[in-house]
Amino acid sequence: MKRYDPRLEYIEACAAKLVELEYSNDVVAHNRNLEDQINTDPDMMDLQPEIQWYMRPYLIDFLIDSHYSMRLQPETxxxxxxxxxxxxxxxxxxxxxxxxxxxTALWIAAKYEEKKSRIPQLKELCRLCCGAYEEDMFLQMERHVLSTLEWSIGLPTVESFLSPLLAAAQHTTSVVGHVARYLCELSLFHRCFLGYPPSTIATAAHAMAQYMLGHLSSLPSGLTCHQIQCINYFTSFIKTPSASLTKKYSKPAYGQAAIHVQNILTQQAQQQALAMPPTPPPVSMTMLTPPPPLSSGSGASSPYTPESPTNSDHLTPPHTPSSMAMNRAYAKVQAIDPRYAYPHLEMDIA
Structure with a gap:
């Protein structure tokens, strides 16, 4: 197949960018009107008899790896x-x-978005699935999917709204775009994002990417409640991303977005650890210190030998018991055996 002249492709790309900038507002308004036709319903997907939500990450990982290996466009x-x-x-x-x-959905999307030389062949699809399906099965499934969707393919996606945002933003580096797409692809794994329109997810991802990379001192004040909810979901799920997604966005071609995000999360964790108050000692350690002796005037018993008050630093001998205490002690001993109470007397005990 004869390839296009690279110079012609470059001229065509530049002309397309000029047209996009000229009609960007009209395109975004048209896409917002088409959002209402997206009939994705997670509640109906809950009723699938065999498909469960825990299977979705495995399929999304497979599609991300396949999409990356074939070098397809993000929109695809x-x-x-x-x-x-x-x-x-x-x-x-x-x-x-x-x-x-x-x-099959990836194959249909490639036919819609990619140029002819980029569209995967049937034998490539069979190879990606390790020969689990024959070529005729892809053709039959393609006809069934198109008839089910009534041939309505070109509905707006997250990328349809993210690209104009990145093009209109001033002083935005390419890393912001990579981090924003990283967040948008992260949303593909989780059910909670299916309830939001693509424009909401794209706006939330773009705002969060700018804030994380320091381009904004705070999140924009004009965000809606749904966009803030999406940002909260991003904050929760970004700590445990998919292995395939992390591997893809750790490459220089994608600005090492996953590495930037991981470094930011590590710095935030360190700052939170420094800001926390010191941890008090455990209760078991505080019990090792013996309590101070009670004062003699309290009347309570103490295991320590009472000490006489003194002005010197040396401890004095214990108190000599009083005469009344001695008499009581001798009376108890005499009740048992008088010889022990008065040893100086010689008494005959029968």
Whole structure:
């Protein structure tokens, strides 16, 4: 197949960027109107007899790895997941066909977004699935997915709203775009994000990326409650990202976004540890110190030998018992054996 001249591709890309900047506001407004047609329903997906939510991360990992190996555009991945979710919202999918539906959705999205030379062939799809499905099965599933969705493929995705935000932002580095896409792809793994429109997720990811990288001193005040909820979800899930997602965004081609995020989280954890008050000693350590002796005037018994008050630093001998105490002690002994009470008397005991 004859390749295009690289110079023509560069001129075409520059012309496309100029057109996008000129009509960006109209494009965003049109995409917001199309958002209402996205019929992804997580409640209906809950009713799947065999597909469970714990299976979703494995399929998303597979699609991310496949998408990266074929060097496809970011929009292709988000469109593939959108097709997958819309199909699973209205059709029953068996567990043995779950990977087939996901791979077919990626194939349809590549046909819609990529140029002809980038579209994967059927033999490549069979190789990605390790020969689990034949080529005819991909063709049959493609027809079934398109008929189920009524051939409505080009609905807006998260990337459709994130790209204009990155293009319109001033003084924004490429790392912000990579971190924002990292957060957007993180949202593909979790059910809670399916209830929000793509524009909300894109705006929340962009604001959080700017804030994490220090481009904003605080989060924008104009965020809606739904966007703030998405940011809270990002804060929770960003601590345990997928291994495939971390591997992908640790590469220099993606600005090492995962490494930047991990460094930021480590710094925040260290700052929180320094700001915390010192930990008090455990109770077992405080019990090792003996309590001070009670004063003689309190009348309570003490295990310590009473000491006479003195002005010197030396301890004085114990108190000599009083005569009344001695008499009581001798009376008790005499009741037992008088010889022990008065040893100086010679008494005959019969």
């Amino acid at each position: 991945l988000f469109l593939a997941i959108s097709i997958l979710d819309r199909y699973c919202s209205v059709r029953v999918v068996f567990k043995k066909h779950y990977q087939l539906v996901g791979c």
